[in-house]
Amino acid sequence: MLTQNTTYYLEMCDPTALRPVAAPAGFRVVRAELPCPELNRFLYTAVGGNWYWLDRLGWNYARWQAYLERPELETWVGYVAGTPAGYVELEWQARAMVEIAYFGLLPAFIGRRLGGALLTAALERAWAMGAERIWVHTCSLDGPAALANYQARGMRIFKTEAASIELPDQPPGPWPGA
Incomplete structure (x- = not known):
């Protein structure tokens, strides 16, 4: 199906712009310190399955x-009662920039006020990494609260692009190919 997609590029260039949200009781964010393809692929498909995250579905284990x-x-990874609730990938880039490469919650945890706390933790970590600029892109195909969450934490849109893209009739869901 051909659909119109709007991509929003957001940034934060000053740590004082951060409008943090306190983590709800029982929510904690922990770094996955060991590279684990199984974990990241699980998070990628579980979080992005309903939002047409397709670009990594063909990656093999080695990639x-x-x-x-x-x-x-x-x-x-954000956890509630020991269960993964969401995740964020932070990527250090040239010129002291950190990209929020992937961010989101598993479907069962959407609407429980965890997205703001996870994004707060991600932004705080990016500043602690030495970032002078943090950026992310989201689009009209992402979760309906994504753009508002980024803006509520203090990120500002610096570019918008619109394009027609070809997509499957349905998103792949959390178990693509099953």
Whole structure:
């Protein structure tokens, strides 16, 4: 199906712009310090399955491993009662920039006020990494609260692009191919 997609590029260039949200009781964010393709692929498909995250579905184990072993990449996982609720990938880039490469919650945890807390933790970590600029892109195909969450934490749109893209009739869901 051909659909119109709008991509929003957001940034934060000053740590004082951050409008943090306190983590709800029982929510904690932990770094996945060991590269683990199974974990990241699970998070990628579980979070992005309903939002047409398609670009990594064809990656094999070796490609996931090579991606995750890069020292400029960090994966952080949000947990509720020991259960993964969401994740964020932070990627250090040239000129003291950190990209929020992937961010989101598993479907069962959407609407429980965890997205703001996870994004707060991600932004705080990016500043602690030495970032002078943090950026992310989201689009009209992502979760309906994504753009508002980024803006509520203090990120500002610096570019918008619209394009027609070809997509499957339905998103792949959390178990693509099953």
